[in-house]
Amino acid sequence: MVQLSSTLLYVAFVLYLVATFFFGGAIRPKKREGVNRWATLGIFVTIVGFLAQLGYFITRWIAAGHAPVSNLFEFTTFFGMMIVGAFIVIYFIYKTSLLGLFALPIAILVIAYASMFPREISPLIPALQSDWLHIHVITAAVGEAILAISFAAALIYLIRVVDQSKASQRTFWLEFVLFFLISTLGFVIVTTSFRVAGYEATFEWIDKNGQQSEMVYHMPALVGPHEGVLKTEGRMEPFVDMPAIINARKLNTVIWSLFAGGVLYGLLRLFLRKRIAAALQPLVKNVNLDVVDEISYRSVAIGFPIFTLGALIFAMIWAQIAWTRFWGWDPKEVWALITWLFYAAFLHLRLSKGWHGERSAWLAVIGFAIIMFNLVVVNLVIAGLHSYAAS
């Protein structure tokens, strides 16, 4: 069952890749009236991929006895699956195949990112042994996934409207967003490469309480731990040691990812001889801006209530049961609140101040950045400061 589950996830991943190419093929203007055959193929493969991933989800649920949303790998994978699910729904409302070309790669990146974390099926610690785990996490992930579609649509909008004929703040920030997406790929490539190579280097170091302990790196240490001493022979010595309060290994991973992202980005620029967004612009030139703007906004309109329900209301109910209080100003809670406040501001600006089009698109991009911050940074960096993960 476990094996079957992993295989299904793998199948889904490959199918999403294939579907992306079909959606790419659908860009060429239709020769005949009627449905675009590439797009039909694309959505068909997407649905099959989604069903395969649903199969992964169900078989893993059966094998574990609880819904596979209990650790970072499972949650993030599920988030990716829901992005695909949300895309399928939106596709059937708006029939915009171009959205697939952007939404699917985002989902693919999210799933690839997820698989860099421990993938074993883990039993549940006492704090997670509750039906609210399923209710809260699934609802929150669905909400965030729909909001992610708003980002995909916003990205299309921006690539289409941002003037690429001269460098500006807008071109810079658009490249910045694309660079981050590419760095995620960089993270996946670097992690996988060193994992395949079996790289391991052990350091002895002094933690912030002055205790000596060990830290194992799975990537060559560019930055070492506080007063770190390399114990494994033949491994690279770090260029610089970090102070004790910084988790040097995570910072090292971040540096490697950005470095790999930078190299990939640089190569792409060299190869394309223009900004990435400028190279993508021809792909989106036929898109109806009003429709893309509407997709972006409607995704927020649909996703916001679901997000509120899952990430705040259900979260509060469960926190009251498991942690004795419905709200405790835990970083994860605060960042859910920040996300909520941000999209509340987004809706007010849009509905009452008339922020449509490009402004609204930039806001959708920032909103997604906040969601990603909560998923990545709060889980891996901030939460490390207290007992969230251990409770």
Added chain:
Amino acid sequence: MEQVKCECGHVNPIGTVLCEACGKPLEEVPMLLDMRYEGSARRSQTYNQTIVDKIWNFFSSVKVGVWLIVITLVASAIGTIYPQQMYIPPTVSPAEYYEEQYGWLGKWYYALGFHDLYSSWWYMLLIALIGVSLVICSLDRVVPLYRALNNQRVTRNEQFLQRQRLFSRSQVKDYENALPRVVDRLTKRGYRIREENGNILAEKGRFSRWGPYVNHIGLIVFLIGAMLRFVPGMYVDESMWIREGEIKEIPGTNGKYFLENKTFIFEVYEKEKEKEAFQAAIDRVGSGMMAKNYQTDVVLYERVGSIVAGEEPKLKEVKSFSIRVNEPLKHDHYALYQVDFKLNELKSMSFHLTDKQTDKSFGTITVDLIQPEKEYDLGNGYKVQLLSYFPDFYFDENGNPNTRSKVPNNPAFVFKMFAPDRPKGEVSFTAIRQTIEPFGDNKYKMAFAGADTRHVSALTVRRDFTLWILGIGGTIFMIGLIQGMYWNHRRVWIQRINEDVLIAAHTNKNWFGLKKELERIFNDTPFVMPIDQLDKRS
């Protein structure tokens, strides 16, 4: 109140932009009408004389509201840079902790009060201002909007129609015969039809216009609930440590309830006992390293009769329950939660009264470490007195034995041992792995014979009368949100002016959906589908 009379005869309040009844612009307006609040007379847009007007206008601005949201958002984010005071170890001084752990940044973080940001006066003030903004924003808009929608007439001013975003003007042959088909389709699609002189107003989903105001009411109720937390008696938050076998008054219940800890259970995931699927995960963290269950089996008692000082309470059993994480014991609005534990706390220690030379034992005493006896008679003239007891022993700065707490973490005793040949007794200071004989050589000693341990469980006691208010607030908020987000308010006007048929349509959002719906409605009819005037311009 001053009033403005429209040429259609309707009397509008001053400040009205579009006549409530016929929609005729009463002021200079752009080519396409701003339909956001139906052009109704909002107080904030009409009066700006007195202080009250100015305050009202300030808070009724969405711009101000959004700024308040953004400031709160940024402040909240700052609070997550370093852990808040409630998450740092309770034994350390925060002033030192932040500087020690996070350097000069930490020092400033503390100095600026960010270590306790969410209960700071200015954060509370921000939330309060958002609350005020919610109320005023809503009132400023909902009342005139209600008036406008309630007073709208079927027959509209021509200008109103042709300045809608979706509009068409054409000549329709056989209007009277073609109309019923369209009306029929509109009805099937859920529109309510009003007719006046052959003109049509089809409308659906008007209730979605109230969504924002409903959800704002929900938020206000929620904030009021959160405020009530500061009212004494609404809220109990206590904690108790209870040892196995102990019966204790539950704090915060004013002596009404007592709890007995039957046993505390701590389980871990062990490789052999878990199913195949979990093996890899358990291997990674190590067998026995991951917690499976924290559980306190308890009996809840209620006091019978009134409280009499100095008298043992009479107790009546209420129920037995296993308190686990995620499964609190609930009774009479109280909830008891499993939050912490301590394994193997010393319960009692046993000693043999022993002759140091011969190692012969003259009896064994067992000292209860919570309530020790003063004297232990071993018969045949042997007895032991407990002169002093230090449950958590250490030597203080003067070199004297002392105790840190009442918890038996490191018990030490001063025994006086009596024997037939030592009638005056010998004094021995006995601690773990340590014996001191303060008055010279003793013949007898207290030899350690064993110890009993037990687990201690920590429970949190909660009673929160604000929860139901928060629940109602949250529910109202969700209803309002769904009402506003998942439905649209759509209107279609079909009107004949002279020989022309004018069709106009409006929705508060999702124009794409409205256009598709209109295509289905006007398909195969002599009517001309309204055109998006935004497209035409660009």
